[in-house]
Amino acid sequence: MKPFLALVRKDLKLYFTDRRAVVLTFIVPVLIAWFxxxxxxxxxxxxxxxxxxxxxxxxDSSRLSDEVVSALKRDSNLHVTQATESEARNRVRxxxxxxxxxxxxxxxxxxxxxxxxxxxxxxxxxxxxxxRSAIASMVRGILMQHVMETVSKEAFGGSAGKRxxxxxxxxLENATNFPGPDRQALLSLLGSVDKWMDRTxxxxxxxxxxxxxxxxxxxxxxxxxxxxxxxxxxxxxxAHSIAGMGVQFTLMAAIDLAVxxxxxxxxxxxxxxxxxxxxxxxxxGSKGISIALIAMSSLAFSFFFGIxxxxxxxxxxxxxxxxxxxxxxxxxxxxxxxLAAFGMTPGATRGxxxxxxxxxxxxxxxxxxxxxxxxxxxKITLAIPTRSAVDALDAxxxxxxxxxxxxxxxxVMLAYTxxxxxxxxxxxxxxxx
Amino acid sequence: xxxxxxxxxxxxxxxxxxTAVDAISFVLNxxxxxxxxxxxxxxxxxxxxMIAGLVTPDAGEVRIQGRPLQTHANDAKRQIGLVPQDLxxxxxxxxxxxxxxxxxxxxxxxxxxxxxxSGALKLVGLTDRAKSCVKTFSGGMKRRLNLAAALLHDPQxxxxxxxxxxxxxxxxxxxxENISAMRARGKTVLYTTHYMEEVERLCDRVVIMDRGxxxxxxxxxxxxxxxxxxxxxxxxxxxxxxxxxxxxLEKTAGVQSCELKGxxxxxxxxxxAGGAAAVLRCLAERGQTIVxxxxxxxxxxxxFLEMTGRNLRDK
Numbered sequence: 227m228k229p230f231l232a233l234v235r236k237d238l239k240l241y242f243t244d245r246r247a248v249v250l251t252f253i254v255p256v257l258i259a260w261f262x263x264x265x266x267x268x269x270x271x272x273x274x275x276x277x278x279x280x281x282x283x284x285x286d287s288s289r290l291s292d293e294v295v296s297a298l299k300r301d302s303n304l305h306v307t308q309a310t311e312s313e314a315r316n317r318v319r320x321x322x323x324x325x326x327x328x329x330x331x332x333x334x335x336x337x338x339x340x341x342x343x344x345x346x347x348x349x350x351x352x353x354x355x356x357x358r359s360a361i362a363s364m365v366r367g368i369l370m371q372h373v374m375e376t377v378s379k380e381a382f383g384g385s386a387g388k389r390x391x392x393x394x395x396x397x398l399e400n401a402t403n404f405p406g407p408d409r410q411a412l413l414s415l416l417g418s419v420d421k422w423m424d425r426t427x428x429x430x431x432x433x434x435x436x437x438x439x440x441x442x443x444x445x446x447x448x449x450x451x452x453x454x455x456x457x458x459x460x461x462x463x464x465a466h467s468i469a470g471m472g473v474q475f476t477l478m479a480a481i482d483l484a485v486x487x488x489x490x491x492x493x494x495x496x497x498x499x500x501x502x503x504x505x506x507x508x509x510x511g512s513k514g515i516s517i518a519l520i521a522m523s524s525l526a527f528s529f530f531f532g533i534x535x536x537x538x539x540x541x542x543x544x545x546x547x548x549x550x551x552x553x554x555x556x557x558x559x560x561x562x563x564x565l566a567a568f569g570m571t572p573g574a575t576r577g578x579x580x581x582x583x584x585x586x587x588x589x590x591x592x593x594x595x596x597x598x599x600x601x602x603x604x605k606i607t608l609a610i611p612t613r614s615a616v617d618a619l620d621a622x623x624x625x626x627x628x629x630x631x632x633x634x635x636x637x638v639m640l641a642y643t644x645x646x647x648x649x650x651x652x653x654x655x656x657x658x659x
Numbered sequence: 660x661x662x663x664x665x666x667x668x669x670x671x672x673x674x675x676x677x678t679a680v681d682a683i684s685f686v687l688n689x690x691x692x693x694x695x696x697x698x699x700x701x702x703x704x705x706x707x708x709m710i711a712g713l714v715t716p717d718a719g720e721v722r723i724q725g726r727p728l729q730t731h732a733n734d735a736k737r738q739i740g741l742v743p744q745d746l747x748x749x750x751x752x753x754x755x756x757x758x759x760x761x762x763x764x765x766x767x768x769x770x771x772x773x774x775x776x777s778g779a780l781k782l783v784g785l786t787d788r789a790k791s792c793v794k795t796f797s798g799g800m801k802r803r804l805n806l807a808a809a810l811l812h813d814p815q816x817x818x819x820x821x822x823x824x825x826x827x828x829x830x831x832x833x834x835x836e837n838i839s840a841m842r843a844r845g846k847t848v849l850y851t852t853h854y855m856e857e858v859e860r861l862c863d864r865v866v867i868m869d870r871g872x873x874x875x876x877x878x879x880x881x882x883x884x885x886x887x888x889x890x891x892x893x894x895x896x897x898x899x900x901x902x903x904x905x906x907x908l909e910k911t912a913g914v915q916s917c918e919l920k921g922x923x924x925x926x927x928x929x930x931x932a933g934g935a936a937a938v939l940r941c942l943a944e945r946g947q948t949i950v951x952x953x954x955x956x957x958x959x960x961x962x963f964l965e966m967t968g969r970n971l972r973d974k
Contacts, residue, residue: 229764236752239756240752494743494747497747498743503736
C-alpha cells in the first residue's frame with residue numbers, strides 16, 4: 227500500500243505544481259458553464275427575453291395598419307422598428323434582422339371586407355432570414371394574433387366594419403339567385419349586427435369583454451408549472467451547464483493526465499518505477515486513482531462554485547450526487563488510461579482523444595440537451611456514460627430526484643470503468659521504451 | 660550453494676529479426692565491479708534491462724543470489740539498485756520529494772527512509788540542495804541525484820547504465836568517487852559504458868560485448884595480453900641507413916614485427932619488460948643511434964578493435 231500511496235501522492239503533487247493544468251481543469255469549466263448557464267435560463271430557469279428583432283414596413287398607413295403596428299410594438303416578445311421596404315430587405319438579407327413584415331397598400335379596407343365577405347385577401351409579406359426559420363415561425367404566430375385582434379375589432383366596431391355590413395345588406399337585398407328563407411335569415415343577422423354596431427357606437431359601451439372594443443382574442447390562457455420531484459426544487463440553468471461542462475473538461479483533463487503516463491515512459495521514469503518491487507496493477511492503478519481524485523476534485527469544485535455563486539442546489543439525494551461524481555471520475559480515469567494504452571505515444575493519444583471526447587460529450591447532452599436529439603439517437607445515447615453522468619447529476623440537482631434515480635446511470639458508468647480498466651491493463655505496452 | 664550475486668546463462672533477447680542479446684552468460688561475485696563494455700547497440704542496456712526485470716528474455720536465465728529472477732522478481736528487485744541511462748527524475752519535484760518517492764517504492768518505513776535519504780544525499784553531495792526543485796539542477800547534479808535514488812533501499816547489486824553520459828569532468832569524478840565509496844561498502848557493481856577509461860579506472864573485470872555477443876571476459880590486464888600485437892616501441896634513429904639490419908632485428912627474441920619509414924622505426928614486441936632491452940641491444944650492436952624512444956601498451960580500445968574490427972565509439 228505504501229508504494230501505491232506514494233505514487234498517488236506524487237501524481238497529485240505534480241499536478242498541483244502545474245498551474246496551467248489547474249486553471250484548465252478547475253477554472254475554465256466554471257467560466258464556460260457560466261456562459262452556457264446564462265443561455266439556458268440562469269438561476270430562475272427562464273432566459274431573459276430580449277425580444278426578437280422585427281422590421282415592419284407599413285405601405286398602407288391606414289388606421290387599421292397603424293393599430294397592427296402599435297400592437298406589434300407593444301408585444302414584449304418583439305423588438306419592432308419601422309423602415310422602408312428596401313431598408314427592410316437589406317437588413318434581413320444582411321442578417322441584421324431575422325424577420326421583416328410588409329403590410330400592403332389597402333390592407334385596412336380589404337382586411338375588414340374579407341372578414342365577412344368572399345374576395346381576395348390582402349397579403350402580408352414576411353421577409354425571412356433562412357438561417358433563423360424557428361424565429362420566423364414565432365413571429366408568424368404573434369403577427370397572426372395581433373392582426374386577428376385588430377381586424378376583428380374593426381370588423382365588429384369600426385367604421386370600415388359598418389361600411390362592409392351595409393354593403394353586404396344592400397347586395398343581399400338585390401340578390402335574385404339566393405333562396406328566400408336563407409336570404410331572410412342572413413338579412414336578419416346582418417341587420418341585427420348593424421343595429422348593434424349603431425347602439426355600441428352611440429352608447430359608448432366600453433365593456434372590456436365587448437368584441438367591438440377588443441376584437442377576437444385567444445379563448446384561453448396558460449399557466450406554467452415547472453415539474454420537479456420536490457416542492458421548491460426550481461430549475462437552475464447553471465446546474466445543467468455545470469454538469470455538462472464539468473463532464474467535458476473532466477474527461478479532457480483525465481486524458482491529458484493519462485498522457486502523462488506515456489510521457490513518463492518516454493522520459494525513462496517508467497523504467498525506474500518498474501525496477502522497484504511493485505506490480506503492474508499498482509503502477510496503473512495508482513495512476514488511475516490519482517486521475518480520478520483530480521477529476522472528482524474538479525467536478526466538485528465546479529459544483530461548489532455553482533452552489534456559492536449561482537445558487538445551484540442539490541435538491542435530490544446528496545449521497546446520490548456524490549456517488550455520481552465519484553462514478554464519473556472513475557470512468558474518466560479509465561477512459562484516459564484506455565486511450566493512452568491504445569494511443570501508445572503522447573501525440574497519437576492526444577489526436578485520438580479529441581474526436582473521442584467531442585463525440586462522447588456531444589452524445590452525452592453536454593452541449594445541447596439530449597431531448598433535442600432524434601428519437602433513435604436518444605435511445606442509443608442512454609448507453610453513453612457521459613449521458614449517464616449528465617442525467618445523474620441533473621437528477622440529483624435541479625430535478626430533485628431520490629437516490630434510486632442514480633442507480634442505473636452509476637451502474638452504466640461503473641460497468642464502462644471496469645471494461646475500460648481491464649482493456650487498458652491488457653493493452654498497455656509494459657516493456658515499451 | 661552458489662556464492663555469486665548475479666548469474667546469467669544463455670540470456671537472449673530478440674526484437675523481430677534483430678537479436679539484441681545473443682545467448683550471453685557470465686557471473687558476478689559479491690563485491691566485484693564488472694564493466695560491461697561495448698559500442699552503441701552492442702546489447703548492454705538490453706542486458707541490464709533483463710537483469711533488472713524490465714525486459715523479459717526470450718531465452719536463458721537470470722539468477723540473483725542464486726534465485727531465478729522470473730519466479731522471485733520482487734525479492735530480486737529489492738537487491739538491485741538501477742541507475743538508468745535516462746535521468747529518471749521528476750524535474751518539477753524537489754530532490755527530497757524525488758527520493759521520498761523512490762524510497763517509498765521499496766516500502767521503507769519513515770525513519771529508515773529519512774536516514775537513507777540523508778545518507779544518500781550526503782554521499783552524492785547534495786544535502787544543501789535537498790529542497791530545491793530538480794529542474795534547477797545542472798546535468799551533473801541530476802546524474803548524482805539519479806545515483807542517490809538507486810541507493811535508498813541499500814541494494815547489494817548496483818546496475819549503472821552509462822551513468823556519466825553528458826556530464827562535465829568534475830561531476831564525472833564525483834560519480835566515480837561515489838561508486839568507489841559504494842564498492843568500499845561491499846556493494847557489487849555492474850557498470851555499462853563505452854568509455855574504456857572508465858572501465859580501466861573502476862572495474863575489476865570486463866565483459867566486452869559486440870552485436871549482442873560476449874567477445875571477451877576477463878580482468879583488464881588479461882584482456883590487454885589478449886591483444887595479438889602486444890606492445891609497441893616507437894624509435895627515431897639518427898641515421899638508419901638502408902635498413903639492412905632489420906632482418907636481424909626481426910629475428911630477435913620477443914619481436915613480433917618491425918617497420919622502418921624514413922628514420923622512424925616501429926617495433927611490435929610481446930612483452931615490454933623483456934622485449935625492449937633486447938631490441939635496444941640489437942640496435943646498439945648494429946651501430947644505430949637512438950634520438951627518441953617511446954612505448955605504448957595495448958588498451959581495451961585496441962583490444963576491441965583487434966577483436967571486432969570496429970571502434971568502441973563512433974568516429
